[in-house]
Amino acid sequence: MPTITIDGIEYDTETMSDEAKAQLGSIQFVDRKIAELKAEVAAMQTARNGYARALSEILNKE
Structure with a gap:
């Protein structure tokens, strides 16, 4: 018998x-x-974190 659970x-x-x-x-x-x-x-969020890491590396080189 097909059933579905909604909100428990x-x-x-x-x-x-x-x-x-x-x-x-x-x-x-x-x-x-x-x-x-x-x-x-x-x-x-993964892409943002990658951009933030790249920016941090760039800023740390300056």
């Missing part, structure tokens, strides 16, 4: 109404976008 509560997706399934789809869409944004932020 498990739901049977086969007995969900169409309205509930639509809301579930929206939640899943938002969760995917949040995961994508977190990955982007991590990549940008």
Whole structure:
């Protein structure tokens, strides 16, 4: 039986109404976008740290 857990509560997706399934789809869409944004932020933070290290090296040579 397919189930999904939302906020710690498990739901049977086969007995969900169409309205509930639509809301579930929206939640899943938002969760995917949040995961994508977190990955982007991590990549940008890594790049920023690299730029900061490079700047520090340049400034230490001056």
